[in-house]
Amino acid sequence: MTVAPHTFDDLHVGQVFEAGPRRVTRADIATFADVSGDHTRLHTDPEFAAGTPLGGLVAHGALSLAVATGLAHETGAFETTVVAFRSLEVSYDRPVFPDDALRLELEVAELDERPKPDRGRVRFEVRLRNQRDKIVLSGHWNLVLRRDDDAAAGG
Amino acid sequence: MTVAPHTFDDLHVGQVFEAGPRRVTRADIATFADVSGDHTRLHTDPEFAAGTPLGGLVAHGALSLAVATGLAHETGAFETTVVAFRSLEVSYDRPVFPDDALRLELEVAELDERPKPDRGRVRFEVRLRNQRDKIVLSGHWNLVLRRDDDAAAGG
Numbered sequence: 296m297t298v299a300p301h302t303f304d305d306l307h308v309g310q311v312f313e314a315g316p317r318r319v320t321r322a323d324i325a326t327f328a329d330v331s332g333d334h335t336r337l338h339t340d341p342e343f344a345a346g347t348p349l350g351g352l353v354a355h356g357a358l359s360l361a362v363a364t365g366l367a368h369e370t371g372a373f374e375t376t377v378v379a380f381r382s383l384e385v386s387y388d389r390p391v392f393p394d395d396a397l398r399l400e401l402e403v404a405e406l407d408e409r410p411k412p413d414r415g416r417v418r419f420e421v422r423l424r425n426q427r428d429k430i431v432l433s434g435h436w437n438l439v440l441r442r443d444d445d446a447a448a449g450g
Numbered sequence: 451m452t453v454a455p456h457t458f459d460d461l462h463v464g465q466v467f468e469a470g471p472r473r474v475t476r477a478d479i480a481t482f483a484d485v486s487g488d489h490t491r492l493h494t495d496p497e498f499a500a501g502t503p504l505g506g507l508v509a510h511g512a513l514s515l516a517v518a519t520g521l522a523h524e525t526g527a528f529e530t531t532v533v534a535f536r537s538l539e540v541s542y543d544r545p546v547f548p549d550d551a552l553r554l555e556l557e558v559a560e561l562d563e564r565p566k567p568d569r570g571r572v573r574f575e576v577r578l579r580n581q582r583d584k585i586v587l588s589g590h591w592n593l594v595l596r597r598d599d600d601a602a603a604g605g
Contacts, residue, residue, distance in 0.1 A: 323485055330481045330513070332472060332520025335529055356535045357519045358485075361512045365487025374490055380511045382541035382589070387534075434537070 297371030303415035303440040306403045314366035315398035316426065319354050319391055327358040354391040359432045363423045366399035367436075378414050378439040385421065385434030396426040404435065414441050452526030458570035458595040461558045469521035470553035471581065474509050474546055482513040509546040514587045518578045521554035522591075533569050533594040540576065540589030551581040559590065569596050 298312065328334050333355055336343040344352045360383075368374065391397065405418035417440050423432040453467065483494050488510055491498040499507045515538075523529065546552065560573035572595050578587040 317487060326481065326485045327516070330478055330485065331516035333516070333523040335523055335532070355516075355519065357512070357516045361482070361486035361488070361510075361516060364510065364512045368488040368490055377490070380542055382539070384537070384539040386537035 297369070299371070300375045301372040301440075302376050302443050303406070303408075303417060304443040306406060306417060306440070308403050308406060310403040312367070312370045312372050312401040313399060314369040314401075316396035317362055317366055317369075317398075318394060318396045319358065319362060321352065321393040324352060324354050324358065324393060327355055327361070331355065331357060333357070349390055352393055354393070354395075356387040356432075359387065359391050359397070359423060360385060362397055363399050363421060363432060366397070366423075367401055370399075370401070373438070373440065376440045378441050381416075381437045381439060383421075383434060383436045385432055387431070388433055389425070389429055389431045391425065391431050395431075397431065398424050400424070401436075410439075412442070414439050452524070454526070455530045456527040456595075457531050457598050458561070458563075458572060459598040461561060461572060461595075463558050463561060465558040467522075467525045467527050467556040468554060469524040469556075471551035472517055472521055472524075472553075473549060473551045474513065474517060476507065476548040479507060479509050479513065479548060482510055482516070486510065486512060488512070504545055507548055509548070509550075511542040511587075514542065514546050514552070514578060515540060517552055518554055518576060518587060521552070521578075522556055525554075525556070528593070528595065531595045533596050536571075536592045536594060538576075538589060538591045540587055542586070543588055544580070544584055544586045546580065546586050550586075552586065553579050555579070556591075565594075567597070569594050 328339050338355050400422040402420040404420040407416040417438050419436045425431050483489050493510050555577040557575040559575040562571040572593050574591045
């Protein structure tokens with residue numbers, strides 16, 4: 296479900312954007328190993344992974360994060376309004392296994408009119424859940440979004 | 451240059467691991483758009499990107515982070531000793547353009563013997579630099595590494 300583009304001025308604290316589910320396949324994990332260069336055996340060697348406490352292949356944490364950013368794109372809310380993705384803090388709360396289906400919740404946590412009249416800082420709380428509704432990744436993303444033209448003129 | 455595996459007990463604060471350069475190609479950015487699902491035009495549409503303040507396509511921030519994890523893998527230091535990648539805080543300091551060549555510096559910032567006798571927590575300071583030695587990504591990663599067997603027995 297895609298929503299309209301949201302500028303800084305369209306947001307309020309507590310507002311939630313959702314996307315997904317997105318299934319993470321074994322092929323996605325293999326592709327991610329190649330593009331990242333992270334061929335750690337827990338992510339690439341099924342036999343080795345079967346002998347670990349997790350019992351099998353798991354997705355890279357950075358892949359879960361990548362999928363979260365893809366789901367954020369899929370909301371449609373920010374494609375034309377993001378000026379910059381400044382920083383993030385996330386924890387990898389649970390492993391993501393092949394064929395897990397992930398859903399994103401992106402909640403507006405803080406709004407700051409700086410740094411310029413034509414843009415504002417948004418801090419989002421991020422939650423990525425699996426098909427059992429368990430959080431696999433959580434944290435915060437700090438973005439800069441452009442403001443409405445009239446707000447910028449008034450600022 | 452690959453180094454030997456490093457357990458928690460092999461580390462000291464200030465120790466630095468390095469890897470790279472790794473060139474990030476336009477093909478890498480396209481692959482990353484597909485696997486993440488983030489098809490934001492700044493990353494996928496050369497004509498659109500040419501009209502933005504950055505003047506052309508740039509890599510996804512999450513791709514820079516992915517490349518940093520791949521370079522960490524390439525050091526060889528942690529392949530068999532990482533128990534978990536717990537969390538991270540990073541900022542995207544500068545854009546990464548196609549064909550930029552990135553180098554990783556991973557510095558041991560804090561060592562904490564918790565949470566169990568057979569493993570310890572390591573906080574790394576992370577710096578990813580481009581071919582002009584400018585930092586494009588910086589922050590911290592929090593990992594759990596296994597300890598030496600004799601340290602575990604003594605702990």
